[in-house]
């Protein structure tokens with residue numbers, strides 16, 4: 001299946017995290033080489049790497065490269081370092097659950113190895129294996145998401161997406177963009193409309209970049225055009241990603257998604273959230289319990305170094321919003337398509 005660049009991986013010698021710096025897209029494709037917790041934290045905070053699954057993959061590899069540098073024979077000392085690095089990376093961004101899911105998974109693997117009396121070198125090797133598995137599993141989950149989603153779509157459809165839930169937000173295939181890539185391979189000639197997605201323009205800068213580079217038919221629109229393209233009959237389905245899905249199905253995604261979902265309901269257009277089950281957080285009961293990241297107001301007033309509002313004027317910059325299930329047609333995961341009643345069907349998903 002067609003895919004984009006893999007945004008987060010290790011270098012050849014497995015001692016540095018290699019990240020495509022997405023803040024520079026679409027003008028340049030430059031890579032960061034990181035091996036400190038501060039460098040990885042900063043890359044996540046400034047969205048050099050972004051998108052829930054990609055953040056989880058970067059955090060897992062970042063934790064590994066930091067521990068790989070620790071010169072000790074003491075498992076206790078390595079464990080102390082692991083908790084320090086993991087707790088630090090967990091403070092980078094609060095909304096995407098995959099960050100915390102990946103870090104907890106690495107910590108769990110450490111505990112398993114320690115319980116089997118493995119030495120420091122064996123534990124480091126196990127953490128490398130775990131982070132590779134997180135990447136590989138995400139690629140497999142995205143392909144499965146694409147296959148499930150494609151059963152709901154038809155050739156020639158107009159698809160609207162918001163922000164970027166493509167290969168650059170994941171492990172190369174994307175979630176919302178996975179059926180677009182799979183459809184492209186099957187000759188489905190989807191017409192894709194990408195909301196530019198202010199203030200950081202992930203749709204214009206990243207979705208349009210990766211889909212165009214892969215040869216797909218993509219059109220950028222400004223965020224305030226979504227209603228017009230729906231009214232003109234250009235949109236047959238909306239496909240978006242998610243950063244955290246609560247146990248009842250409420251879904252957090254990039255700011256502006258809620259507005260798109262309300263418009264889609266008004267125009268009778270299906271609204272699909274596509275995400276791996278690693279994005280569903282059973283510990284978060286409802287969307288009201290999801291912490292929404294507030295970012296620097298300068299991203300609005302002075303985006304990309306162009307002042308568009310006086311520095312003295314207040315600006316409010318929540319990076320995400322939450323779409324309640326009444327506006328969601330289906331949540332598409334690698335395990336299948338979840339429809340209402342969402343809470344019950346999510347429980348079943350995790351039982352099966």
Ligand SMILES: CSC[C@H]1O[C@H](OP(=O)(O)O)[C@H](O)[C@@H]1O
Pocket residue numbers: 047050051052053162163164165166169170175176202240241242243253254255319
């Ligand atoms: C496949 S998750 C993508 C998800 O992450 C984006 O947020 P950000 O660019 O701030 O990391 C956005 O909400 C996307 O839908």
